[in-house]
Amino acid sequence: MPYRSFFSYSVTRAYPLRWFTPTVIIGGIIATALVSFLNVAATGYELVPTSTSDPNSTETNGVWFSKWPSYLVGARASCDAANLQVQSTIYTDKRAFPYTLSRVWQLGDGGQEVYQGSMVYKNNPIQKCNVTLIKMEFEGPGRTAGQLAVAPMGGTVTATSQCYVDEGTPSGRTYFELLSTYDAIPGPRTVSSAFLSLNKTTNPSLYWGYSLLNVYWRTVMQSFFDEDMARTEAPFFKGNVDLQRNMTLKGTMEENVQNVEFLRVPACWFIPLNTTGVAYLENRYCNSSSITELANSPHPAAFERPVPNIWHPVGILGKAMWFTVLADLGRDDDDMPNMLARPDLLANLTSNMNEANSTLRKTFRWGLESSLISQKGFDPAQSQDVHLWVNQSQLVADYLCQVPQLKSAGNLFLSVLVADLVILQVIWKIFTLLVDKICIKDTEEAQYCAACAPVPQSVQAAGGYQSVIGQDSKAILLEERRSLGT
Structure with a gap:
């Protein structure tokens, strides 16, 4: 008696269909090629870690199948959001100023500010940035020897700005505050303004902002130095001037930004020297917030308005810092037209630039003779040749990403082979089932x-x-x- 195994095999016979063999051969070749092609995308890649500053292009343009549906792709590029810590230094994609991230908050259910220690950010456009404060600091003997060798008086211009990003999360918008400082002759305690992408042709608005900052920083420091030396009383050791937007102006926003009173002086402080050192006096300076009134003070100036000649250049330097920061942060709209992005407004802002440049003495001209700095005002006739623009900005950060990488030849062959065998077997079973049901079921030859x-x-x-x-x-x-x- 023959041995009978637990397992069995089926009895088969050839299909009595003339078209069956060529259909299987041709269809098998096409199916094998197509399935292999799909399996390369599904199983032929593995994810490897990398870092990038542009997660959007990394996620969308990583490999040839990046735009395929997710159910066909086994390894898709992805990037984690960056975690920007408070007090860290960051840049925008225009790279004009280094910014210190000073505050981060969201609005709670009752509208209260809920502060956070960091900001989760993933290359979102920053929106509706606004400068809230310009602070100018004057410093003479307190500067370093190298700074004093270049100019006898110097200082910094610091802008406080607030923006928000919309992450598209249930928590809503994330607000944050940035501090940026400009010093034409930076010292060890000052982060130098970068302007890394400064180019007169490709980014003329920032080029003009940089030129205005350079010319009027020197004009303000020279004016303060001259006023200080002309004082009959002890010279000032330090000075501080705050500037804020004047919200009482009437008219359109374009008229407001051209107004001399666009910025007001809410407070200022000056500290004089005496024979025993620094003398602190109760603040009685700047008893007017109007730049025009402070500039028109009698000479020799009253105690409350001791340096009248600095105020007009202070107003222009404040505007230059205001709109250069906004250009770097990507703000130019009807609510806040950027003077660096519109020919008529730029011509107004630089209208006194030729005179300011011509009055600078050699002592304060160090670094001004540069191809990256314009020493002349903007001519509106140039607007035909110079395309001023300010577009939306993004913060620059390093993102940790997982990107697809083709497997080694051996692993790729085995992965695709195994996947092909499984899928081709399924295709064969489905095909033969359909043929049996449709073409063979009622054929008399199949009954014999x-x-x-x-x-x-x-x-x-x-x-x-x-x-x-x-x-x-x-x-x-x-x-x-x-x-x-x-």
Whole structure:
């Protein structure tokens, strides 16, 4: 008696269809190529870590299948959001100023500010930036020896700005505050203004902002030095002037930004020297917030307005800092038209630039002779050749990303081979099932088993099988089974 295994095999026979073989061969080649192509995208890549400053392009333009549906792709590029810590230094994509991230907050349910220690950020455009305060500091003997060797008087101009980003999360907008400082002759305690992408042709608005800052920083420091030396009383050791936007002006915003009173002086402090050192006096300076009134003080000036000649250049330097920061942060709209982005407004802002430059003495001209600095005012006729612009900005950060990388040749071959075998087998099963149900089910040839009964000669001559197993054939089969003991 033959051994019978637990496992069994099926009896097969050739398909009685003339078109079946070429269809399987051609279709198999096409299916194998297509399935292999898809499996390279699905299983042929692995994720490797990398860092980038542009997560958007990394996620969308990583590999050739990056725009395919997610269910067809096994390894898709992705980047984690950056975590910007409070008090860290950051730049925008225009890279004009280094900024210190001083505060981060969100608005709670009751509208209260909920402060955070860091800001989660992923290359979102920063929106509706606004400068809230310009602070100018004057310093003479307190500067370093190297700074004093270049100019006898110096100082810094610091802008406080507030913006927000919309992360598209349930928590809503994230607000943040930035501090940026400009010093034409920076010292060890001052972060130098970068202006790393400064170019007269590709970014003329920042070029003009940089020129205005350079010329009027020197003009203000020279004016303060001259006023200080002309004082009949002790010279000032330090000085501080705050500038804020004047919210009482009437008219359109374009008229307001051109107004001399666009910025007001809410407070100022000056500290004189005496024979025993620094003398602190109760603040009685700047008893007017109007730049025009402070500038028109009698000379020699009253105690409350001791340095009248500095105020007009202070107003222009404040505007230059205001709009250069906003240009770096990408702000130019009807609510706050940027004077560096519009020809008529820029011509107004630089209208006294030629005179300011011509009055600078050699002592204060160090670093001014540069191809990156314009010493002349903007000519509106140049607006045909110079395209001023300010577009939306983004913060620059390093993002940790996972990007697809093609596997090694051996791993790629095995991965695709295994996936191909599985999918091709499924395709074959589905194909044969459909053929059996549609093309074979009602075919008479499929009802005949050549090993079960002889084919009558009359049927063979007719070219088909017209009968099934007869009584004699059944008797023969029974006899064979008995002889085999089944």
